Amino acid sequence: MLDRTPPGPLTPPYGWEEGLRFEIYQNLIHGDRWRQIASAIIPTLQVTFAGLAIGLALGLILALMRVSKFWFLRWISITYITIIRGIPLMLQLMIWTFVILVNPEIPRLVVGFIAFGINSSAYVAEIFRGGILSVDKGQTEAGRSLGLTAPKNMALVVMPQAFKNSLPALVSEFIMLFKETSLLGVIAVVDITRSVDIIRSRTFSPFVPLFAAALIYLTVVTIATWLLGLLERRLRKSDTR
Numbered sequence: 001m002l003d004r005t006p007p008g009p010l011t012p013p014y015g016w017e018e019g020l021r022f023e024i025y026q027n028l029i030h031g032d033r034w035r036q037i038a039s040a041i042i043p044t045l046q047v048t049f050a051g052l053a054i055g056l057a058l059g060l061i062l063a064l065m066r067v068s069k070f071w072f073l074r075w076i077s078i079t080y081i082t083i084i085r086g087i088p089l090m091l092q093l094m095i096w097t098f099v100i101l102v103n104p105e106i107p108r109l110v111v112g113f114i115a116f117g118i119n120s121s122a123y124v125a126e127i128f129r130g131g132i133l134s135v136d137k138g139q140t141e142a143g144r145s146l147g148l149t150a151p152k153n154m155a156l157v158v159m160p161q162a163f164k165n166s167l168p169a170l171v172s173e174f175i176m177l178f179k180e181t182s183l184l185g186v187i188a189v190v191d192i193t194r195s196v197d198i199i200r201s202r203t204f205s206p207f208v209p210l211f212a213a214a215l216i217y218l219t220v221v222t223i224a225t226w227l228l229g230l231l232e233r234r235l236r237k238s239d240t241r
Helices: 016-066 071-086 089-100 108-134 137-145 150-187 192-203 207-240
Strands: none
Touching (some): 016 071, 016 150, 016 192, 016 207, 089 108, 089 150, 108 150, 137 150, 150 192, 150 207
8 A cells, every 4th residue: 555645854964065955855856845836836826917917907997096087986996995905915815715705616716816916906006096197298188189089098198108107116016916925825825835834844844945935936026027127128219219
């Protein structure tokens, strides 16, 4: 009969070099534990991108409501943003999981999509609002002089410039969202942080698992920052043409 018990801690050797090699072997190689961390990257990125997509869609609507001339739309947007930004994300995750979406048939990953998307939308709304307000009023007046209606003026003149002005802040929101996925373990989603915590609980060695997770987060953030730099340079070149 096969022994399906997860590999436990091994006996460490003497010497720091041998000890470090042993720590790496025990926490990453022994029992193919690196596969557990690698597989956790997928749900982490899924929640990040899904949350950002929901946040962008809702945030744009909230931003337009925030700058609307109708007071009740502004009031709804301000109230929503104040409530969401005033409650910690961990608490929001717990409320969505244990109060609102208590149906056990709803996957916890989907709950993560919704919770992170709702939370991100409040911050994206303020980012878009700042981008809209940063567009020179002469641009909108020029659009009106060309006969554009208010919706077309907003869609064709204001929003493209507002999005360009908001791009650095939106990338920062993506980075923050990616790092905040470390809270998903609260609702039993095995993300990067949760996966290394499981390994740590089996090997009783925190050094290598935690630094492995830190390296993954740092790598993704560095790549996102590099891509932002490329995009910004391309946009600057298009402006000078």
